[in-house]
Amino acid sequence: MRYRRFGKTELRLSVFSLGTMRYLAAPENVWQTIQKAIALGINHIETAKGYGKSEEYLGAAIALGLPVPRSQLHITTKIPPTADADTMRRCINESLEKLHLDYLDCLGIHGLNTWEHLDWVKAKGGCMQAVKEAIAEGRVRHVGFSTHGSLDLILAAINTDLFEFVNLHYYYFFQRNLPAIQLAAAKDMGVFIISPADKGGRLYTPSQALVELCYPFSPLELNYRFLLSNPHITTLSVGPATPEELTEPLAVSDRDGELTPEEITALERLEHYKNKILATDKCSQCYKCLPCPENINIPEVLRLRNLAIAYDMTDYGQYRYGMFENAGHWFPGMKANRCTECGDCLPKCPENLAIPALLKDAHERLKGRSGRRLWGS
Incomplete structure (x- = not known):
């Protein structure tokens, strides 16, 4: 497993992070999945208030006892933006209680997706007031945001200089947000890529055409390598429902250097084929x-x-x-x-x-x- 600096947070995160949305499909596997992820070198777990009972399941696993010291495991939860500080205070308290934690390594404003959300974040007496209080009290150490919003909105949120990291969509098959990654890097922000296997193309069940075009690499492997070859990207989300689903993604967890000539050839083949088939459409x-x-x-x-x-x-x-x-x-x-x-x-x-x-x-x-x-x- 490789590790990268998560921007100005100064945390060193594994290049794969354990996402906890899909493990809810098989809650009996939560503890085993967390144990295997940590054994394979993952040191960052990400959950969210909006992920059903994810915080509770993760909290129950934490209460059983972590296989590594707490200081060696970085935990992020995400809470939606709120128009007022009181609501955010209550949400932070609830998340810490569910997680059985005294502090969060990272808190993400979850789904900063609209201009109204950005107004709430920037407003005096808004949700960021509660976040800043939690940081001063040591209950939150770093703050960032996740977004499914437009590129213009993401750039505007980064330019507020309120955040230390950003979670966003960016994959081989969706490169629209590259300017946001570049701006985040210029601001020394950590960059977390959301769901590269699923939102990135459902690459765990690729079409035969895609398999053949990516050969000798799997489509999933090639997308991971495309992302890890970018030094401005810190970590990629992997969201297994069972421990076994960690195997294929983490097979490339020590390959974060520049793309090889063979990988470049495969990516060029994808591009040339798309241009040929679509032609003027x-x-x-x-x-x-x-x-x-x-x-x-x-x-x-x-x-x-x-x-x-x-x-x-x-x-x-x-x-x-x-x-x-x-x-x-x-x-x-x-x-x-x-x-x-x-x-x-x-x-x-x-x-x-x-x-x-x-x-x-x-x-x-x-x-x-x-x-x-x-x-x-």
Whole structure:
């Protein structure tokens, strides 16, 4: 296992962190999963108030006795932004109680996803007042934020200089947030990548087309290596439901150097194949088509279409597309069938894409079943 400095927190975190959302699918395995993760070198566990009973399960495991000294295990929980300090104080107290902890190594403002959330964070007497009090009292040591928001919002939150780390989405198949990683690095913030296996493409169950294009690497391995080759990224979330699911991700936990020529070749093959298959229908993700009068997240819809056509990632596309209109600020935007063909987007597109037609095609390919987030807001 490799370890990296988590920005100005000065914590040295394992390059993989144990996420605790999925272990709730098999709560009887929680203690065994935590034990195995620590034995394999993971020294950072991340949970959240919003992850059902995750804090309680982790707290019960902590109460049984950690296999390493508390000072060697870094624990993060996340609490949603609140409009007032009193609510945040209560939430911090509840989380510490559930976790059986005297202090949190890191507290993340969970889901800083809207401009209103950012206003709450910046407001005098808002949630950050309670966080600062907890830091002064030694009950919280470091503060950061997690986000599913737009790039502009993420950059604005980083530029408040209120935070020491950021948790965000960034993968080989979604590179939109690279400027946020670069700004975080310039601010000496730690960078935590959310769900690279699942949100990054459901890469634990890849299509045969993707397997063949990534050979001799697995798609999951190649995505992990793409991320770990970036020195500005501190740690990647791995969220096993059972101890056995740690094996494949951690097989690359000691390979965090530059990409090898073979890995670069595989990534170039993916890019060339996508360009060939999509040809003049490829959306390059410039985001210039926004805003849409019907609030359709056009670039994200067309990204999912790109992946479905180029790499047969239809299952992933349907999974993510089904979140539209069902996940609130965690995955905002309307489905593509809301398009009225008003044409507002057409002159904005530098590639002259027939966007309304592509949206219609994307909806037909991806409409599947609607989905919701695993846990509530």
